[in-house]
Amino acid sequence: MLCCARNDPLHLDLETEDWPEGGWESLAARAGSASAQVAPELANPRLSVSVLFTNDEAVRALNCEWRGKDKPTNVLSFPMFERADLIALDPDGPPELLGDIALALETCAREAAEKGVPLADHAAHLIVHGLLHLAGHDHETGDDHAALMEALEIKALAIMGLADPYGDQD
Secondary structure: OEEOOOOOOOEEEEEEOOOOOOOHHHHHHHHHHHHHHHOHHHHOOOEEEEEEEEOHHHHHHHHHHHHOOOOOOOEEEEEOOOHHHHHHOOOOOOOEEEEEEEEEHHHHHHHHHHHOOOHHHHHHHHHHHHHHHHOOOOHHHOHHHHHHHHHHHHHHHHHOOOOOOOOOOO
């Protein structure tokens, strides 16, 4: 288990069990910081998130067990807070687990190749996406929610110096 610095606005505990060597810890810390800048509820110093960089098989099993979908997906998020409770969380107190995020290597790598972007850039987008889900944002609850979440993702990625992942869609 690898941990990002505690002085980050959002503490991330990482496990990179099946991913290639790389700067995943630094990337996740940058994504956490950028996400906290666009979604201030994530900047609560009490919060931590578990981020698992794993493979399609493990994500497929999680997706099947928790969502009833027997297939891998790029990222899964498992929130521990309702949005209203997260927003009301006092910054003073014991540490709290905001939730878990899992990324599937093969799916992420295939999508990155299809988009013509580096795997790290796509992984950053998916970490931001997962963190926003943990903050209570949900693109599946309507067009307005989807537009808000997409705008937050674009803004967070811009803070990281990354391109708009939705800019070239047809």
